[in-house]
Amino acid sequence: MANNYDAWKVSVTDFEEQKSDYDKLLFFLRFGILAPSSHNSQPWEFQIDVEKLSINVFKSKVRVLPVGDPNDDLSYVSIGCTVENIVVTADYFGYTVSVVYEENPQIELCAILQFTQDHSKSIDSSHLIHQIKRRIVNRGKYEQRNLPDEFLEKIQKFSTTDHKVVLIQDSQTIADIGKIANYASIQLMSSYLFRRELSTHVKNNFTESYVGIPAFGMQIPGILSLIVPNLIKLFNMDKFSEKQNTALFTKYTPEIIVLTSKNNTKKDKLIIGRMYQNIALNAISQDIKTSPWGSVSVYSESNKELQKVLNTEFYPEFLFRIGYNNKDPHHSPRLLVNSVIKK
Template sequence: MAESYITPRQTHDEFFPYSGCKEDQLRFLLRYAVLAPSHYNAQPWKFRLHSDGIEIIKNASRAALTVDPQLRELTISCGAAVRMIEVAARYFALEPQVIFPSDNQSDFLARIELIDRHEPSDQDALLFHAIKERQTNRGLFTDAIIPNEVTKSCLASARELGVELGFTHNKRLKMAFASLTAFAVRHQLSLPWYRLEFASWMRSSISLKPDGMTGFGFFASNLPSPLARTTMKWLNRGKQIGIFNKNKVITASPILAVISTDADSQESWINTGRLLSDLLLKLTTVGLSASFMNQAIQEPKLRKQVAKLFSCEAKPQLVLRIGVAEKVQWTPRMPVDDCII
């Protein structure tokens, strides 16, 4: 029977070409790579297939240069896709190895080689099945506890990747972080070029575009798109949205997770992305949702204050809210073939 699927989320896992050539297997793995989270759902990755590996290449034409001039979040997104390939490979009994280029300047970010056979464990299967289930959820979260074994497993992954990971439910920290976030949001939304860039990635729920962020109630109000997009472009609603986000952090974010690294290098950003996917998949397996609160990190001056607040010597890369929430609409994806060069 031939497989038919419309989006990568509808992939039939049982069609994995176990007896096909390595290149066909690698091509199949890319369907899971593209389900990774990415900044603005820009899907800023390209893949080059070889007979024994996949190269991940950054697609700078999909960068959000106003808010991410160093392509830091873009590279983290590519790292998130790398981890999805690793997880899928293990499920299909292949052992992946991630190799970094010696030259930090090029668009080529990493290469994944399948080095060996692997005996898939129950945990491999759990993580794999979470790939299609995971979603960013910007809703209001009710109280939540991360099971001990999940926390331990995420901390072990962080150590392996050379990345710092911390969790907090401390109310005082959350309030201080919420104030920094509100300040950052107010500043960003006061800039017309920031609002234009943001609006360019907003999509209506019935949009047929394969990228961008869908959903009407992205912020405080349920304005139907394209009204929401027009409002974003022309009105500075920074004060209201700042207060909305502040309250969301204080009252509807039971747990915050902070990911940081010693350096701001391509390799550390890729490893941040790998840890991000690891954490998000593990949270998905225990029914927890997550979303991002990165605005304070995106502002260089506030980023130092975020580091001080969470007492990390390292450079904060991402802050996540974690909790329990109803499922939301899926975001779209580009066809895998459009991401292969």
């Protein structure tokens, strides 16, 4: 029996069983690895330093997307998401985490997390740790209703001098962005090498793999899911679904958020990942769903077009749909935490 979903069984109550500092840091990582990642590639590895009470976070040399993400843009965003999960988890259990980013893109080290136990364990039932297991990418149709003003005001406060949360509510602008996003996806899928790589990450719904996206995440039912990887490899499926994807933006996307950065560096992408994950956790706490559209991040022509539509000098790092949908797919599988620990 495959245990490729066992990582999701972690519970906050398990922390009491962790006696050593190593076990406590490892426990924080069990929540960290529940972060989203492009194609569910899970491009992270960790090194625990008990003496320094720290965790080094690395980009995996293996679980990356050399064709679909040649500059590691989405890998860094994904790693930023797992860093945010770790920070949120540690905070709940009384630890403050200092994050030092490694800015050199030529090395795999991404961040050093330094832990200090300096406050009491939280008893707040609204703490974001309780949303980590609830968060899920929902690629479905969103209801045409606006998000609460209080929520939007909160997430827009995440903007800083170098990183901005750009909220789009105008229907025409959303439609224009939809055209850009669809064009990017179609262009990427026109490459056989891209389709071949993607086909290895899209799995049937009965998969025993620990990585990749089961087809139910794309709303594809059981039997049909068995042939989906081959269809993706052979055909430009985004070309076939262009009309459907256009409607997704024009009819079923009330709001879009684009996270932008001033400098477009490795560090910026890690920070953007943390921003997205925090927004996603805050969103799911109010039953609001999110759905990233990664093709715009990696297809440079469309990225420049998006920058024009947004009328900004900042670099569009990460685009996602956001809204209400009461149907959730199952979680994607995860590698068990011990398999992503560097020795």
